[in-house]
Amino acid sequence: MNMKKIYLFTRFERFWHWCQAAIILMLLFTGFEIHGNVHFFGFKKAVELHNLLGQTWAILFVFIIFWLLTTGEWRQYIPTSKKLFEVVLYYSFGIFKGLPHPVPKSKTAKHNPLQRLTYLGLTAILLNLQMATGLLYFLYNDWPIWGWTFLDLRLLALIHLTSAFAILTFVIVHVYMATTGHSVTSYFVAMITGWEEVDEGEVADWEIQSRP
Amino acid sequence: MQHMFHWILCGALALWLYPAWALAAADEAPGRALARQTVKNDDLEWITTDHTRHRLLQQDFTSPEEVIRACLTCHNQAAQQIHQTIHWTWKDPADPSGITGKGGLSVNNFCIAMGSSEPRCTSCHAGFGWKDKNFDFSNPEAVDCLVCHEQTGTYKKFPTKAGYPVSEPTMFEGKTEYLPPDYKAVAQSVARPKRTNCGSCHFYGGGGDGVKHGDLDSSMFMPNKDLDVHMGVDGQNFTCSRCHTTRAHNIAGRIYATPASEHRKSLLEDDLTAKIMCESCHGSQPHKTTQKANDHTDKVSCQACHIPAFARVNPTKMHWDWSTAGDTQREIQKDQHGKPLYDPKKGDFTWGKLETPHYEWFNGSITGTTAKDVIDPSTTVRISWPIGDKDDPQSRIFPFKVHTGKTPYDKVNKTMVIPKLFGPPQSGAYWSDFDWDKAIALGQAYNGLPYSGEYGFVDTEYVFPITHMVAPKNRGVYCVECHRKGGRLANLTGFYMPGRDSVQMLDMGGWTVVGVSLVSVIIHGLGRIFSSVARKKE
Numbered sequence: 001m002n003m004k005k006i007y008l009f010t011r012f013e014r015f016w017h018w019c020q021a022a023i024i025l026m027l028l029f030t031g032f033e034i035h036g037n038v039h040f041f042g043f044k045k046a047v048e049l050h051n052l053l054g055q056t057w058a059i060l061f062v063f064i065i066f067w068l069l070t071t072g073e074w075r076q077y078i079p080t081s082k083k084l085f086e087v088v089l090y091y092s093f094g095i096f097k098g099l100p101h102p103v104p105k106s107k108t109a110k111h112n113p114l115q116r117l118t119y120l121g122l123t124a125i126l127l128n129l130q131m132a133t134g135l136l137y138f139l140y141n142d143w144p145i146w147g148w149t150f151l152d153l154r155l156l157a158l159i160h161l162t163s164a165f166a167i168l169t170f171v172i173v174h175v176y177m178a179t180t181g182h183s184v185t186s187y188f189v190a191m192i193t194g195w196e197e198v199d200e201g202e203v204a205d206w207e208i209q210s211r212p
Numbered sequence: 213m214q215h216m217f218h219w220i221l222c223g224a225l226a227l228w229l230y231p232a233w234a235l236a237a238a239d240e241a242p243g244r245a246l247a248r249q250t251v252k253n254d255d256l257e258w259i260t261t262d263h264t265r266h267r268l269l270q271q272d273f274t275s276p277e278e279v280i281r282a283c284l285t286c287h288n289q290a291a292q293q294i295h296q297t298i299h300w301t302w303k304d305p306a307d308p309s310g311i312t313g314k315g316g317l318s319v320n321n322f323c324i325a326m327g328s329s330e331p332r333c334t335s336c337h338a339g340f341g342w343k344d345k346n347f348d349f350s351n352p353e354a355v356d357c358l359v360c361h362e363q364t365g366t367y368k369k370f371p372t373k374a375g376y377p378v379s380e381p382t383m384f385e386g387k388t389e390y391l392p393p394d395y396k397a398v399a400q401s402v403a404r405p406k407r408t409n410c411g412s413c414h415f416y417g418g419g420g421d422g423v424k425h426g427d428l429d430s431s432m433f434m435p436n437k438d439l440d441v442h443m444g445v446d447g448q449n450f451t452c453s454r455c456h457t458t459r460a461h462n463i464a465g466r467i468y469a470t471p472a473s474e475h476r477k478s479l480l481e482d483d484l485t486a487k488i489m490c491e492s493c494h495g496s497q498p499h500k501t502t503q504k505a506n507d508h509t510d511k512v513s514c515q516a517c518h519i520p521a522f523a524r525v526n527p528t529k530m531h532w533d534w535s536t537a538g539d540t541q542r543e544i545q546k547d548q549h550g551k552p553l554y555d556p557k558k559g560d561f562t563w564g565k566l567e568t569p570h571y572e573w574f575n576g577s578i579t580g581t582t583a584k585d586v587i588d589p590s591t592t593v594r595i596s597w598p599i600g601d602k603d604d605p606q607s608r609i610f611p612f613k614v615h616t617g618k619t620p621y622d623k624v625n626k627t628m629v630i631p632k633l634f635g636p637p638q639s640g641a642y643w644s645d646f647d648w649d650k651a652i653a654l655g656q657a658y659n660g661l662p663y664s665g666e667y668g669f670v671d672t673e674y675v676f677p678i679t680h681m682v683a684p685k686n687r688g689v690y691c692v693e694c695h696r697k698g699g700r701l702a703n704l705t706g707f708y709m710p711g712r713d714s715v716q717m718l719d720m721g722g723w724t725v726v727g728v729s730l731v732s733v734i735i736h737g738l739g740r741i742f743s744s745v746a747r748k749k750e
Contacts, residue, residue: 036696036711043692043711047504091736096743141507154708158718165722169729176733180740 002200003182008110009194013073016064017191023057028168035161054134061131068123076111077120084113095180100199118170126166133160243498244685250479250493251448264400273395276340276377277353282399284352291352293461299338301349302326304468312468317582317659319628321532321595321617321672322418325583328658329634329641331374336413343374345658358393360409361402367393368412372634407433407443410452422526426567426613427680431525439524441684457486464488466677469599471576490514513574513608515679517689521566522613522678527551531562532617535669538646557633557643559618569611569678571701573600578675583630583661589621592671595628602707609704611678619672620652624664630655 009017030053032038033046041049068074086102091114094102103112111119133156136148143151181187182197190196240248263269268282284291294300302315311317314333319325326333327345334342339354341347348354356375358367370378370390378390415421415429422429437444442454456463464486466472476491485492494514499505505517522528527549537559545553551563577599587593600607621628631648632655635641642651648667656663694701695711702712 034695034710035714043690043695044504047691047710096739098744098747141510152708154713157708157710157713158715161714161718162722165725168726172726172729173733176737179737 003197004200005195005197006105006107007194008105008107008190008196010071011194012067014191014194016060016067019060020057020064023053023060024167024171027053027057028164028171031164051138054131054138058131058135061127064123076109077116077123079117079120080113082113084117087112087114091180105196105198122170126163126170130160130163130167133163241498241500241503243494246478246480246495246498247493250487251454254448254454259403263402266400269396269399271396273399275379276356276358276393276395279395279399280353280355280357283357283402287357290357290461291355294338294355295349295352297461297463298467299461299463300355302337304470306467306470311582311584312580317584317630317661318468318580319583319595319619319630321615321619321674322424322529323633324619324628325630325655325659327630328632328655332372332634334375335369335371335373336416337375340375357402358398359412360405362398362409363401363403363406364394364398365408366391367398404451405453406451410456414452418529420529422523422528424529424615425676425680426522426528427519427676427678429523429526429528432680435525435681437684438687439681439683441682443680455487455492457488459486466576466578468580469577473576510605511602511609513610515611515677515682516569516571516609518682518685519569519611519678519680520683520687520689521568522611522681523565523567524681527563527565528567528613529561530564530567530613530615531560532558532615532619533560533669534558534620535618536560537642538648540646556646567613568700570614570675571609571611571704572598572675573602573604573607573704574598574610574612574677575600575604575606575608578677581628583628583656583659585628586626587621587628587670589623589626589668589670592616592673593619593621593628595619595672595674597673597675598677602704609701613676613678615674615676617672617674618669620648620667621670622652622656622662622664623666623668625662627661628670629663629667630659630661632658 027050029038030041030046030050033040034043034050040046068077083103090099090102101112105112136151137153137156137160139146140153143149178187178191179185181190182199186197266286268285271282273279273282280291296305298305298313301313303310303313304316304318307313307316314326317325317327323329323333330347331343338356338359339347340356341354356369359369368377368390369375370382371384377393379392381392382390384390411428411430411433414425415432417424417428422431431439432443434445435443437447442448442450448454453463456465458464464472465488472488473486473492475485476489476496477485478491478495479485479487479493480495487493490498491514496509497506498509498514508517527547536554538556539554540556542554542556544555547553547563549563549565552561553563554560579594579597579599581587581593581595598610598612600610619628620631629652631651632639632641633643633651635644637644639645640647640650640654642648645651649665652667653663653665689700692711693699695709697712697714699712701709
């Protein structure tokens with residue numbers, strides 16, 4: 001099959017992706033140091049870094065959401081079950097047989113159904129949950145001022161930790177899945193340069209979310 | 213070219229801003245700035261009297277009472293003031309029944325109690341002649357002004373003379389010679405109390421250097437900044453009364469169950485408040501505004517972090533087992549600090565140096581036990597213990613020395629007992645005749661207490677709040693010493709602490725999921741490699 005190069009990721013998209021990646025990795029590292037699993041920065045430094053990174057992430061996240069909304073790119077995250085099963089089958093079996101990916105991608109449809117579902121869950125639920133619990137945790141000493149006596153630090157910390165495990169799991173799978181492109185590095189290159197080499201093929205109509 | 217200009221401009225701007233940035237960074241913590249203002253006038257001389265020039269003091273006194281009479285001619289309220297204080301009564305003023313206190317029936321797990329052994333104990337009484345129950349507490353001339361105010365360092369009360377110095381050169385236990393004071397020089401030297409005055413008793417509580425407190429011993433006469441950042445002679449050089457501020461001879465500090473202060477006001481809120489709390493001078497948010505430590509001050513005492521260990525120079529007694537006393541034949545071993553591990557009069561000891569404190573919630577109040585209180589000998593008896601609760605806004609996590617012991621008690625009446633320890637041979641005193649039954653019977657009778665005739669030894673604990681020996685700011689307790697599993701606060705439960713607490717199931721589950729995903733992607737990756745190699749061979 002013929003190959004073609006398409007421009008998938010705009011400059012800001014790549015910027016926020018890598019910034020967020022770095023921040024999340026550092027948050028995981030410092031967070032697990034605070035939890036007692038890692039010893040590197042020392043507890044105090046880890047807490048200071050974690051707080052700083054958390055706030056930075058929240059600010060970045062506002063820009064990401066703003067970008068998603070204003071560019072209409074949020075439509076790329078609208079979930080669909082169409083071909084979802086095929087994608088799962090592909091990663092379970094087809095990929096070992098060298099079969100082509102069942103859902104070709106284009107500028108207007110850059111995520112396959114499985115990605116849509118994952119990224120929507122991540123962006124709409126998991127990351128928000130992590131940021132919300134983190135922010136409340138950060139504001140622990142101000143709870144009495146706001147009258148938030150119903151909050152329980154232990155419960156909050158355990159939710160924050162559970163989400164952290166989920167995010168770490170996502171990071172592992174995500175980084176691995178990034179090697180499953182046309183070549184091992186093509187997805188990484190795409191996320192850095194914006195350009196990805198893809199099989200020439202038609203994008204189905206249902207994939208493209210038309211603008212109103 | 214334009215690009216270069218841009219960078220030059222940026223560089224210039226950074227240089228221009230640098231001094232402001234550097235100044236901001238050098239700014240000291242608000243708590244230090246506040247405290248520095250408090251002490252900035254310490255060097256000023258406030259004294260308006262030179263006692264050497266008082267005609268009345270230029271005479272050859274022959275007895276301490278004569279000196280006191282001279283003192284009271286000018287300081288005509290001093291004796292009455294002293295008579296109202298615990299330094300005189302040895303009774304807790306908050307307990308109207310009069311049984312709390314060394315002068316009452318309070319017991320500890322050191323030398324237990326005073327009643328019936330007075331002449332030995334009252335060598336640390338600010339008076340003369342308290343040798344038995346008949347001491348006249350209303351006598352103004354029995355007040356010992358000198359022990360707290362003299363500055364020659366030569367005035368010594370003899371250990372067994374009920375508060376009197378010697379009138380002839382006298383040996384104590386064949387080791388130390390006590391000389392009669394030169395009363396004229398002593399009287400002329402008086403000034404406000406220095407560390408040597410307070411320390412002559414409070415550093416030797418329990419009958420020896422550093423025995424009792426753990427944060428008060430002879431190393432505090434001339435501490436350096438590392439040992440005590442406030443009292444260090446190379447630093448602020450505080451006297452005790454710099455913090456233990458005094459009104460009408462009442463000295464600020466905790467008295468049994470009464471906290472040193474009922475409030476945590478700084479001098480900004482009340483400029484005449486006692487300076488007994490750290491907050492008095494440092495405020496309640498003493499650290500730089502960005503410091504997480506400021507968020508701890510509602511739950512953690514300053515002492516908990518700023519006193520990483522007690523007995524940092526001299527050892528302190530950690531355990532005292534009275535049950536083994538009486539073996540006059542035993543060879544006395546010394547520990548690595550050179551401290552005796554046994555004394556036939558007292559039993560076995562354990563000494564500790566650089567001890568890590570025990571932490572408890574503390575609202576400033578400490579429970580006590582008297583020889584009248586019923587105890588439960590089936591468990592360790594907490595003769596004294598801090599009061600506090602994690603949910604009490606007045607309570608903080610506070611460091612303590614816990615002194616453990618095996619201490620005599622009445623097996624039938626289930627009370628601690630007061631043995632007569634000190635007295636001449638054949639008086640029945642334990643330290644002379646080594647007969648517990650006799651000594652307890654005598655002591656109990658003297659104190660008007662019943663004794664069943666059956667005694668035993670019970671495990672006891674006694675606490676001292678650790679509040680002196682504050683280390684310099686960079687020598688405090690590291691965060692992780694508490695924020696980890698099995699750390700300093702492992703014994704305090706019922707609240708979540710980052711780094712210390714977790715749910716094992718969640719940790720195991722979380723790491724399992726992470727591990728499984730990692731293994732899965734590795735297997736998947738290997739599968740891809742092998743299958744692609746296989747396809748290429750085809």
